[in-house]
Amino acid sequence: MTVSLPRTLVIGGSAGSLDVLLQLLPLLDPACQLAIIIVLHRRSDNDSMLSDLLATRSVLPVKEAEEKDVLSPGMVYVAPADYHLLIEPDGSLTLDYSEKVNYSRPSIDVTFMAAAEVFGSKLACLLLSGANTDGAEGLQVAQEMGAVTAVQDPGEAEVAFMPKHAMTVMKVDRVLKQKEMADWVMSL
Numbered sequence: 001m002t003v004s005l006p007r008t009l010v011i012g013g014s015a016g017s018l019d020v021l022l023q024l025l026p027l028l029d030p031a032c033q034l035a036i037i038i039v040l041h042r043r044s045d046n047d048s049m050l051s052d053l054l055a056t057r058s059v060l061p062v063k064e065a066e067e068k069d070v071l072s073p074g075m076v077y078v079a080p081a082d083y084h085l086l087i088e089p090d091g092s093l094t095l096d097y098s099e100k101v102n103y104s105r106p107s108i109d110v111t112f113m114a115a116a117e118v119f120g121s122k123l124a125c126l127l128l129s130g131a132n133t134d135g136a137e138g139l140q141v142a143q144e145m146g147a148v149t150a151v152q153d154p155g156e157a158e159v160a161f162m163p164k165h166a167m168t169v170m171k172v173d174r175v176l177k178q179k180e181m182a183d184w185v186m187s188l
Helices: 018-027 049-057 108-122 136-144 161-169 178-187
Strands: 008-013 035-040 062-064 076-078 084-087 093-096 123-127 148-152 174-176
Touching: 008 018, 008 108, 018 035, 018 049, 018 178, 035 084, 035 108, 049 062, 049 076, 084 108, 108 123, 108 136, 123 136, 123 161, 123 178, 136 148, 136 161, 148 161, 148 178, 174 178
Parallel strands: 008 035, 008 123, 035 076, 062 076, 123 148, 148 174
Antiparallel strands: 084 093
16 A cells, blocks of 8 residues: 655744744645645753644644654644654654764754655755754755755855755755745745
8 A cells, every 4th residue: 555645845944933934834725735844943941832833823733743743735734843854655743862963963964864765756845044053964865855945044044054065965946035035845
């Protein structure tokens, strides 16, 4: 039996990216058929407050990712604090407590790479504002496996280092201004 996996978007970000998400999520079409995974760097003691905050602004349902959740179109999944978020070949999610990557758990690189292995060309990755190198290597691997890649325009990012670093290690498919993000997401 073949599993039909939904087209998936993984959004990664750190410092300065929460405001971008709070402005992006209300602009998406409620009929969006993407499964959306959000991986944000945050303090490890932060419980589900991030998911609750995003849910208040999103037109799509938002939930904190749990072990064995199966990705569904039109849902937003938020990586929980202090866990890497992995995707299994059947489209289910796994939480991993292994060592930090780029000083981060959850790591954007880890999720970008895990998603690329499962989804290949059915994946899109967007890297937002942030202050470290997390995301660049994963973005590059995802692109090599057929994913569409994009970064927030560093000129508009609150902390430009993360998207700018990605642009120095690879040629991303799109550099997006914040006002272009919703249309880009819906075009996927």
